[in-house]
Amino acid sequence: MTWKLFGELIEIKAKTASVFPFIIGLAYSVYHFKTVNWLHMGLFFIAMFLFNMVVDMFDNYMDYHHATEGHDYKDKTNIIGREGLSLTFIRNLIIGLTVLSGGIGIFLTYQTGWPLLLLGLISFGVGFLYSGGPRPLSSLPVGELASGITMGYLIPLITVYLNIYDSYSLTWQVLGQVFFICLPGILPIANLLFANNICDVKEDRLNLRVTLPHCLGKSRSLRLFQWVAYLPFVLIVLIYLTQEGPWTILFSLLVLPMIHRQTKGFLQKQIKTETFPLAIKNLAMTLSLYSLTFLIGSFF
Numbered sequence: 001m002t003w004k005l006f007g008e009l010i011e012i013k014a015k016t017a018s019v020f021p022f023i024i025g026l027a028y029s030v031y032h033f034k035t036v037n038w039l040h041m042g043l044f045f046i047a048m049f050l051f052n053m054v055v056d057m058f059d060n061y062m063d064y065h066h067a068t069e070g071h072d073y074k075d076k077t078n079i080i081g082r083e084g085l086s087l088t089f090i091r092n093l094i095i096g097l098t099v100l101s102g103g104i105g106i107f108l109t110y111q112t113g114w115p116l117l118l119l120g121l122i123s124f125g126v127g128f129l130y131s132g133g134p135r136p137l138s139s140l141p142v143g144e145l146a147s148g149i150t151m152g153y154l155i156p157l158i159t160v161y162l163n164i165y166d167s168y169s170l171t172w173q174v175l176g177q178v179f180f181i182c183l184p185g186i187l188p189i190a191n192l193l194f195a196n197n198i199c200d201v202k203e204d205r206l207n208l209r210v211t212l213p214h215c216l217g218k219s220r221s222l223r224l225f226q227w228v229a230y231l232p233f234v235l236i237v238l239i240y241l242t243q244e245g246p247w248t249i250l251f252s253l254l255v256l257p258m259i260h261r262q263t264k265g266f267l268q269k270q271i272k273t274e275t276f277p278l279a280i281k282n283l284a285m286t287l288s289l290y291s292l293t294f295l296i297g298s299f300f
Helices: 005-008 016-033 039-067 074-075 081-084 087-112 113-131 143-164 172-199 200-204 211-218 217-241 249-269 276-299
Strands: none
Touching: 005 016, 005 039, 005 081, 016 039, 016 143, 016 172, 016 217, 039 081, 039 087, 039 113, 039 143, 087 113, 087 143, 113 143, 143 172, 172 200, 172 211, 172 217, 200 211, 211 217, 217 249, 217 276, 249 276
16 A cells, blocks of 8 residues: 555545644643643644544445445445455554554543543544444434534543643533634534535435435535534634633634635535535634634743
């Protein structure tokens, strides 16, 4: 397997969906609690990134197995069938990286306490149920919510916990505050999967996947995609006004014209190879600028 194929197998272009939520959690730890445990941050980043790779590989692996007959998804669309990749090798790689990621998580749990174990088990559970089981979450109308909450909220929440475990408790107030500042990340992550499902709705029906666009229909799906693309910027202003984030996050508003142009392009036509990259750009721009301006403002 070449590095290019490996990158496609783990969907390397979508890895911003996990890296920038980590930065949001790190930034909030500094801004609100004035503390960072750099050793824990390094170990968690490795574990998080490895498991994110596992989830995307497992998704491709299960999609290959779940593909129905009567169309060419299995042989021409899915990377495993298209490139003739070894199922045994991929399965062993999934197991190996899961064990490595889980091992780091167990060590961090030993260092910090049971709340991390609970959050980790939820993350692992959603990660595998997203593509596995008799009714994978990705084939249901809740796929976007599961993806957005797990990556957009649990990653920053774990990051915050690892920094504050020895000084603060995970009270309902802390959980709510972290959720609020995570919303500008949760929504673009969910919207990326939503855009993917909009593009794949015909193919998903052939594979018996009842996704959210399947339930809403095309016109309502596109309207929802449009509103969710803009809502994070309203929330960013509210986060600043409530003093939950530094003033520097307002620089995130500078990308609004580009978000508008890319959203408009996706609304015109929904073709996986042509316009889905516009949704990826929306995610990357929104998450990167919000997380980085939050981080800069937290330190300065």
